[in-house]
Amino acid sequence: MTTKTPCITPSAAMTEKHQCAGNTRPSGAWYRPSRCPRNGTLEHDGKWWCKQHHPPSVKERDEVKHAGWDADWAASDKARMEAKAAQAELERRSRAYDAVMEWALRPNAGNASGHVVVILETTK
Numbered sequence: 001m002t003t004k005t006p007c008i009t010p011s012a013a014m015t016e017k018h019q020c021a022g023n024t025r026p027s028g029a030w031y032r033p034s035r036c037p038r039n040g041t042l043e044h045d046g047k048w049w050c051k052q053h054h055p056p057s058v059k060e061r062d063e064v065k066h067a068g069w070d071a072d073w074a075a076s077d078k079a080r081m082e083a084k085a086a087q088a089e090l091e092r093r094s095r096a097y098d099a100v101m102e103w104a105l106r107p108n109a110g111n112a113s114g115h116v117v118v119i120l121e122t123t124k
Ligand SMILES: [Zn+2]
Pocket: 020, 021, 022, 023, 036, 037, 038, 049, 050, 051, 052, 053
């Protein structure tokens, strides 16, 4: 006596082959997009997609890519800010040089100011 174990029918998803609903876009302006030849193994919105064209995966990859762009942008922005700050500091020191020189060369300046002039003018 054989009792049949209830057969769990694999969903159509598991047995049927589906072509990916995605399009391949050949490089070159004159080629029309053509249907992706791969089998669709991932379902999304009632369509089948290969790993490359599965919309949530595409979105995820894009987000990773964009996050990379954001990081690049933040890094270059930081470098720009630092370069700008360094330039501003150089300009400030240049003005400080003039101010100290003016102070050291004032009439009736003491002996120390002569040393300041020497330092300012001989520093390489
Ligand atoms: Zn595909």
